[in-house]
Amino acid sequence: MEIRTSDRFPGVEWVGDPGEFIRVDESKCDGCANCVRVCLAECFEIREKKARVRTLAECMECAACWYVCDKEAILFSWPPGGTGFRTNWG
Amino acid sequence: MVDYDVVVVGSGFGGPVAARKCAEAGLDTLLLERSEVPGEKVVSGLVIPFYGFTFGPDFIREGNPPLERPICKVVNRFVRDGEIYATDATLRVPKPLALGYAAYCKPFCTWLADKAVEAGAELRTSTTAVEPILEKGAVRGVITDKGEEIRCQVLIDAGGTQNRLALQAGLRRKYLPESLELYMIWDFEMAKEDVDETFGLSMEFFHAFPEEGIGAPLGYGSTLYIFTYRESIHPGLGQFLVTRGEIPNAAKLLPRYFENFQEKVTRWKRDIAPKVRLRAVTWDVCPIYAGLIPETRNMPVFGDGILVIGDAAGFEASAFGDGVPSAWFSAELAAEVAVEAVRKGDSSRSALHQYERRVKEHPYITWIITDWRRWDLRKILVSRSEADLRRMIRDHWGIGAFRYRYSGRPLAKAVREALRRDPRAPLKWMEMFSRYYRNWEENRFDPLSESGRYTRPLAGKTHLQPDI
Ligand SMILES: Cc1cc2nc3c(=O)[nH]c(=O)nc-3n(C[C@H](O)[C@H](O)[C@H](O)COP(=O)(O)OP(=O)(O)OC[C@H]3O[C@@H](n4cnc5c(N)ncnc54)[C@H](O)[C@@H]3O)c2cc1C
Numbered sequence: 001m002e003i004r005t006s007d008r009f010p011g012v013e014w015v016g017d018p019g020e021f022i023r024v025d026e027s028k029c030d031g032c033a034n035c036v037r038v039c040l041a042e043c044f045e046i047r048e049k050k051a052r053v054r055t056l057a058e059c060m061e062c063a064a065c066w067y068v069c070d071k072e073a074i075l076f077s078w079p080p081g082g083t084g085f086r087t088n089w090g
Numbered sequence: 091m092v093d094y095d096v097v098v099v100g101s102g103f104g105g106p107v108a109a110r111k112c113a114e115a116g117l118d119t120l121l122l123e124r125s126e127v128p129g130e131k132v133v134s135g136l137v138i139p140f141y142g143f144t145f146g147p148d149f150i151r152e153g154n155p156p157l158e159r160p161i162c163k164v165v166n167r168f169v170r171d172g173e174i175y176a177t178d179a180t181l182r183v184p185k186p187l188a189l190g191y192a193a194y195c196k197p198f199c200t201w202l203a204d205k206a207v208e209a210g211a212e213l214r215t216s217t218t219a220v221e222p223i224l225e226k227g228a229v230r231g232v233i234t235d236k237g238e239e240i241r242c243q244v245l246i247d248a249g250g251t252q253n254r255l256a257l258q259a260g261l262r263r264k265y266l267p268e269s270l271e272l273y274m275i276w277d278f279e280m281a282k283e284d285v286d287e288t289f290g291l292s293m294e295f296f297h298a299f300p301e302e303g304i305g306a307p308l309g310y311g312s313t314l315y316i317f318t319y320r321e322s323i324h325p326g327l328g329q330f331l332v333t334r335g336e337i338p339n340a341a342k343l344l345p346r347y348f349e350n351f352q353e354k355v356t357r358w359k360r361d362i363a364p365k366v367r368l369r370a371v372t373w374d375v376c377p378i379y380a381g382l383i384p385e386t387r388n389m390p391v392f393g394d395g396i397l398v399i400g401d402a403a404g405f406e407a408s409a410f411g412d413g414v415p416s417a418w419f420s421a422e423l424a425a426e427v428a429v430e431a432v433r434k435g436d437s438s439r440s441a442l443h444q445y446e447r448r449v450k451e452h453p454y455i456t457w458i459i460t461d462w463r464r465w466d467l468r469k470i471l472v473s474r475s476e477a478d479l480r481r482m483i484r485d486h487w488g489i490g491a492f493r494y495r496y497s498g499r500p501l502a503k504a505v506r507e508a509l510r511r512d513p514r515a516p517l518k519w520m521e522m523f524s525r526y527y528r529n530w531e532e533n534r535f536d537p538l539s540e541s542g543r544y545t546r547p548l549a550g551k552t553h554l555q556p557d558i
Contacts, residue, residue: 011277011370015126034337038272040344040373060133062374063252068267068337078254080235082126082216089277089322089370090133090195 001083006058009041012087014057018079022065024051028073035065035074060085094120095432097232097242098211099219099255101128102195104400104417105248106202106211107147111425113211117432120240121203121211122232124218129199132250133275133374135326135411136198137161137190137293137317141454142415143526144519145504147422149205151522156197156535158319159285160188160527163292166483168476169302172354176480180489185291186527190412192293192319197538204539219249222259228394228438229259243437244428245396248421251377253402261396262389265404267331269379269386271311271411274344275326278366282321288361289318296355297483300471304351306333306343308479309468312411314351316362320533323366325351328411330379344373378411380404381459391449392442397424405455409463409486416455423448453503463496 001016022043024035031049036042041058044051044065051073061084066076078084098109101123109121125131143151163182167174183189207213219232223239231241232255247255251270256262280288296314300307305314306329317324327347329340352358380386381404391403399405400417407413427445431437449455463486470478484490492498508515529535 009371010368012372037337037339037341038331040272040274040341042341060373061131062133062272064270064272064331064340064375066252067264067270067375068331076252077220078124078218078235081124081218084131086125086127086130087133087370087372088130088194088196090129090131090275090372090374 004057009058011089012060012085014085016083018056018084020053020056021077021079021084022053022056022059023075024053025073025075026050028071030071030073032071034068038064038068092241092243093231094118094240094242096120096244096246096428097122097240098246098248099232100248100250100402101203101206101213101215102132102199102248102250102400102417103202103414104421105246106199106206107418107421108246108248108399108425108428109206109211110149110209111147111422112428113206113209115425115429117429119211120242121206121213122217122219122234123203123213123215126216127196127200128203128213128215129196132195132199133273133372134195134414135317135324136195136414137192137412138414139190139410139412140188141501141504142412142418143191143522145454145508146415146418150418151518153201153205154525154529154534154536155201156193156538157526157530158192158194160185160291160530161190161192161293161318162188163290164189164487165292165294166487167294167296167357168480168483169296169298169304169355172356174357178480178484178488179292180484181487181491186523188291188523188526191526192317192324194319200538201536207539219255222255222396224259227260229396243395243432244442246424246428247396247398247402248400248417249402251375251401253398256396256398256402259393259396261393261398265377265380265386266383267337269377269383270331270375271328271378272331272340272344272373272375273312273326273328274348274373275324275371276348276368277370277372278323278325279369280321280323280366284365285318285321285323288365289316289323293317295487296351297479299474299479302350303347304355305347306330306338307468308470309465310334314347322369323362328376331375376411376413377401377404377406378408379465380406381456382408382462382465387459390446392439392445394439394442395437397428397442397445399424405459407458407461408465409461416458419452419455420449423452453500453507457500461496
């Protein structure tokens with residue numbers, strides 16, 4: 001499986017294809033940008049007054065975005081087994 | 091027809107303890123973990139407090155888990171304009187006693203999973219439980235990411251903070267953002283001699299008023315702490331996802347606090363920075379105040395066919411964020427109840443209700459999730475009194491921590507219960523403290539299964555494998 005790393009966040013690897021395990025339901029999103037504010041990996045951006053997933057490349061699966069969305073517009077699930085982030089130093 | 095008596099979802103800190111106990115009792119037990127190696131997706135502090143070891147599972151106390159450093163002293167630094175103007179190091183115990191033990195999650199959780207497997211549990215890694223199998227409101231098993239349906243009598247949800255299964259089962263709701271702290275952690279390599287010289291067997295906290303810019307406002311997050319490991323240090327800090335009524339710009343704030351700390355605080359610049367090299371940056375959320383907020387505290391921890399333990403059940407210590415002991419305690423209680431349920435062939439809600447009763451009776455769990463000490467620091471933002479700050483820190487993170495109204499009460503109760511079960515318990519504790527200390531000195535721990543070894547080069551760097 002492909003393994004990616006990041007210069008910004010050393011000591012972490014992202015394995016394989018985790019798929020779109022975080023998505024935004026645009027019909028519910030009111031563009032409040034709470035998800036943008038809490039995401040350390042800059043996964044989100046606001047375009048045309050809606051949050052969009054920009055990339056999940058550096059996501060550590062903490063789900064802060066999901067917790068702060070009181071419109072329930074963030075859909076959060078786990079990546080398939082064995083994919084996504086991992087670290088020796090947690 | 092069931093495939094297993096018990097399925098435990100999550101092989102972090104709590105899951106393997108529950109799985110081991112079920113397997114020991116002869117139950118057909120499956121432990122599911124979404125990561126390839128147990129613990130490599132768990133991000134934590136991590137200093138596990140002593141009471142998790144003394145009052146937790148026998149096999150941990152009697153075993154030799156991979157520990158990074160015994161912590162005998164808490165050093166509280168008070169910072170103004172980058173300088174330390176006072177220090178409180180009144181909370182200390184003489185070695186070989188310890189207030190807690192530093193550890194990395196991956197080797198520790200692998201060690202725990204190994205112990206579950208040794209006892210006869212089946213461990214399946216790289217497998218995500220996607221949703222519960224629900225029949226008339228009862229949980230009958232799980233469906234995996236491979237589409238497999240696994241049926242069981244009792245499902246134990248040990249999936250950690252995000253507790254998706256208990257949510258999908260309609261049992262619980264997601265935690266409110268005001269109960270969640272977002273932590274960011276920086277791991278630095280540092281030669282063992284340097285850690286020994288700079289910190290010894292202590293961990294440090296840096297307390298300051300918000301204008302110092304090195305942490306979230308008091309009570310709205312963890313002040314910057316430095317946990318010390320064998321040959322690394324692990325600074326971290328956190329902020330609640332609601333601070334003074336608003337969702338904070340944590341993405342900017344957390345890295346900035348740490349930058350400020352590195353740029354301003356002399357202790358870091360002079361004593362630490364020249365000797366360290368950044369190795370890893372991680373983060374995670376933690377439901378620290380879940381027990382302080384009635385709506386979340388009172389969410390069910392059991393249902394028809396399901397028991398919820400550890401972070402998934404909100405058993406996170408509100409003052410210090412130490413959730414591992416309660417994950418272990420609740421894992422043992424859940425396993426006891428699961429074993430009784432399987433033996434009686436009754437895993438209905440009313441049979442599993444026992445679990446909630448035992449959780450409530452436990453000396454530590456309820457006490458620890460309803461401890462207002464960190465929250466109360468918010469009052470200092472109003473009084474703006476340095477004297478108040480120092481007094482509260484002394485009370486909370488200093489010698490006062492052991493007073494009866496704080497940690498003294500659960501400790502006394504737990505000791506009484508342990509003595510009633512086994513009058514020789516104190517001897518066993520002393521034996522454990524001595525052995526753990528010796529293990530640390532000699533850097534010898536139980537060997538880990540192949541999967542948990544640090545042999546696979548990860549992000550460029552390997553780590554000395556503790557081995558016997
Ligand atoms: C930054 C930080 C610092 C902390 N510091 C400390 C500390 O110093 N001391 C302390 O005692 N505690 C500390 N804690 C808390 C401690 O880490 C947790 O309380 C503890 O890990 C909880 O154990 P658990 O078994 O409930 O969940 P976890 O240890 O999180 O384990 C959950 C496991 O389940 C797996 N999983 C989840 N969902 C699924 C699924 N659907 N299918 C398959 N697998 C799944 C995950 O991959 C994971 O391995 C800290 C936490 C954080 C975030």
